Structure formats: structure tokens, C-alpha cells
Amino acid sequence: MISSERAEELMQEGWKRADLHVHTTCSFDVLPVRELHPESLYEKSLDLGMDFVTFTDHNTVNAYELLGWDREKLVPGVEISIRDMKFAGHALHVNVFELDKEEFLELREIAKIEPDLKNFIGYLKRHRLPFMYNHPFWFEFHQKQNPCAVPELAKLFPVLEYNMNELKQKNEATIALAEKFRKGIAATSDTHTGQLGKVYTLAKGENFREFFRNIEKGKSYIVPEDLTREFLIEEMNIWIDLIFEKSQKNRDIKTFLTGIKSLDTMVRISRSALLSCSPKLNRTAMNLLYMISNTGIPASFYLYSEESLARKIGKKMEIEKKDKA
Template sequence: MFRKLDNTKQKIISSDKAAEFLEDGWCKADLHVHTSCSYDVPANKCTNPHDLMKKAISDGLDFVTFTDHDTVKAYDLVGWSRERLTPGVELSITDMENVGHTVHINAFEFDKEQYADMELIVQNERDIYSLLDYFKSNDILHVYNHPFWFKPGEKPNIYSVTELAKHFPVIEYNMQDLKQKNFFSMILAQRYRKGMAVTTDSHTGRIGRVYTLAQGDTFREYFRNIEKGRSYMMINEPIWKHISHELNAWVELIFNMENRMPYEGDYSTGVEAFDRVVNLIVADNMEKHPHITNMTMHLAQQFFGSGLPFLLYKISKQPQVSRIGRIVNS
């Protein structure tokens, strides 16, 4: 199984090697990033679209895109035609007839009217193949996000994942998901000759910690080269460490969360138990006890930074990973 991925694995390079390509004029971008406009991102200066844009440019990203959950409010704030900024969104479509579970798709380079059309397909038709047809007929760039991530509470149809992968030009290598699941995504990408892009999927402003390298004077040219496999993925640290850093940053943001603006809505982790903890932390009475708050934050950072939560998550997902492996390799 590993021999089958020799060519694909060579697409993963270190920052030192990436620097050589950048010197030769290659471009880099992080194609999956959330701002405070996403419901599950704590509101803070570092997740605000304006400040996140500045950070991305100062860190040397050639193209910047924000892919918030089913919303394009970030572009209403910072502009739809900013230089180096490409409109993007993460669409969540639940097609029970053709798929059987929720699928996340990143779409890029569209206008407001096209987004409204996509929104109608997602919310009303709920037909993933209608959405894919819309992408193709309107030449909208798109990525199959974390194919083997499944929404909590849903029963995944793994067979449909292997079928869906045939219909996407690019498959994501997501640093928020298990290494084994990304490995299976790489198998599908190689099997169906699809491009691959590595992303942070950051919800804490850690944009560009990994990135995809490709040539292109425009975002479209850059993306087309990824589609053709003319690209590399810069990954400098193991996934468990990336997730631990993300969780640490998340804890700090939660304890320093600003009041969300009206356009941003209410914050939610998507997990009821976590939401209760967050509501307790940010409640007014916690502000009256700063020492308790600081101690709680310190303990939470130690816990999440220890890698134990990731280990427990990894163990809990092993039966699913084994099943995915059997189906992908059958």
C-alpha cells in the first residue's frame, strides 16, 4: 500500500525545500481558513477578516482566501475585489439520497449572484451532483474537503466517498484530521489522478502554517496547476502537533473572546458540552474572578497542549479508520 503512494508522498516537502521553489517564483496559499464570520470561530483581533488579511500578506502568502462556513460575510467586510484576495466559501451539503452524510466543499472565484445560486442548491435541492454540475458550468474552482471527516451523529457512507472523489479536481489534505485519513485521501487522489492541496483549516488565525506551492500569475492559474498535480505541499510538523497548537490557540481565544458583532452571530463549537463550558468561561461572573479565570486557562492549555486529547480522539477513531482502509483498498 505504501509503494502505491511513492510519487504522491514526494509532493510533501519541508519549508527549506519550499524556499527554493519560492525563490524560483512559485506561489503559496492556504486554501482553507476561517474568520470570525464562521459560527465556530472565537471573535478576536487575530480572527477578524481585516487583520487576518494583513497577517496573510505579511507572512508572504501570494493568494489569500477565506472559506467560512456557508457564509461570505467576510467579503462584504473587506471587499470582493481586493488585490490578492479570492472569494471563497466552505459549503456544507447534506445529500441523503446520493451520499448519506454531510459533505464539505470549498468553492473559489465566484460572485454574489453565483453564491446565491449555490446556496439555493445546498439548502433547497440538497443534491451534490447538481452542485458539481453548477461548478462546472460556471467554471467555479472547487475542492473536496477532508473526505473522511464525518459530522458527529451522522452515519457515514464510506463507499460514497470513494465515488465522490472521482468528480472533484482537487482533494484536500487537512491538518485538522488524522494522518491515516489523509493517507487514504492521498490514495484516492493518486488513483483518480486528482490534485492535492494541504490546508490548515484554521479556526484561530493560524493561517499559512502549511501551504500548497504551485506556479501561476493569477489564482486561477495557480489552482489549475494544483489540479494537474504540478504542485507541492509544505508540511513542517506532524498533525498531532499542529492540532495541539490549534487547540492551545483556541483556548486562549475563548478566554479572551471579544463580544461578537451583530453580523457574526452567536459563537458555537458545534458540541453542546463544549458550548456549556464556553458560556461559563465568558459569562460576566467570570470577569469578577480574574485569578480563577487565569488558572482555568492555564490548566486548559496544559491539557490541550499535552497531546492527550488528540491521542484519545485518535484511539476513538481507530475502528472507523480500519473500516475506511478496508473499503479504500478493496
């Protein structure tokens, strides 16, 4: 881990940087607003000086259908969900890079019709596609947590993710796994609000393949951040702005659902007939939500629940270790 100041020095020496986990409007849980369209985020990435630009939307490569597959610094990517309940016991999210449309369709078929993780990874290796294990200690809300399986799963991946939206305890556990099994680490924003490049990974490489290979070998640096109260307040305020200001003229938002109750509730409020017809009332509702967000209470509550969850995961893993011993 290095500071952004040290990263700037390394970039002057030829090191390359990339944020390897970014979502656009092509993801189901990203608001359909202009600022989050693939074209807008592509231009933003170039403006930020990213050496490689990739978009990893949920189970879709539509961003590349919109942008084109061959543009300057663009690396086709996708985040694929695979539910191998027999081997893994829960759903995994895997980022895959440098794939084409045919490879994506074949991978999606494996993930949906034959959800066999080893077969899935076997395909990635045969096709020499770079891939990464996203947020290893994250579990879908409706599924049983299976943290004891994570170390065995981590062995199958060349790179593990240090995710800005995860607690420090979870990211530290991921780093411990990477050190134990000699895996690479990539720091990512996993942004759904256009805040790409807040964290990133540095490595050398004349092309993306060389860049990623150096990450696999541990010849890389990360500029990380962890989930904090201040970050959550900022993120919630961005969502409020996107929902009440940026998306007011976009009809598609009516059917938008993230699965996050608080965000979906805000969308429903903003789309109500009363607020839609009254700009003044809409502004009042928005300012009220800003006020609630800025108290830090929602952020503190979320952190408390996540920390409680992290402790439970830690206890489960300790019990598993004792049982094996």
C-alpha cells in the same frame, strides 16, 4: 510532498503559494475576536507572503462584504455544505473559489433547497468556478459514515484536500484516491484559530485560475503536516487563550457554539458570572485548563478516538471491496 526549505527555493524561482482553506469570524464556529476578523487575517496572510489569499467560511461570503470583493491578492471563496442523501449518503463540504455574490446565492439555493450534488457540480462547471472536495474521509458526528461512497464522489472533483486537521491515515487514503483517479491535491490548514499558512500548496500561475489549473493537473507541490499530539496540545492552548484572554470584552461570545463539547464547555465556564466578576478566579481557571491541556491527556484521547474511527472506515472499505469482487 516537499519540505518548507525546498518550498522556499521554489518560491525564489517564481512558484506561488496559497492556503486554500481558512476560516474567519464570519464562520459560526470561530470565536468573535479581533485576531480572527477577516481584515486581521488578510493582513496576516500578506505578511506571511501568501501569493493568493482566500477565506472559505461556512456557507457565507460575509468576509468579502467586510473586506470588499476586489483587493490585492484576494480570491473570493466559500465552504458550502451539501447534503445529497440519495447520491452521496452523507454531507459533503466543497470549497468554491472566484465566485461572486450572485453565484454564491444560487449555489446556496441548490445546496439548501435542491441538495443534488451532480446538479451542484454541473453549475460549478458551467460557470467555470474552481472547486475542491474538502476532507473526503470526514463525516459529521450525527450522520452515518459512508466511506464506501467516497471513491465515487472523488471522481466528480478536480482537486482533493490534504487537511492538516485530519489523521495521516485519512490523508494518505485521500492521496491514494487522487493518484488512482488522476486528481490534484491541495494541502490546507482548515484553521479556525488563525494558524493559516502552516501548510500550503505551491504551483505556478500568473493568476489564481492558472495556479488552480496547475493543481488540477498535478503540476504542484504540497508542504503538509498531519494531526499529532503536539499539534493538538498547541491548538487547545490557542483556544484557551482566545476564550479566556482575547475574548473577555466581547459580548458576542455568549452565544458562540462550535458543536465541539469541550470548547463549548470552556466558553460557558469563561462566561459564568463568577469568573466574569473575578479576574483572579478567571486566571486560575485558565491556568488549570492550560495544565490539563499540557499533560497531553485530552490530545491523546482525541487521537485514540480518531484512530479507532479511521480503522473502522478502513475495514468498511475493505469489506466493500471484497463484496464487489
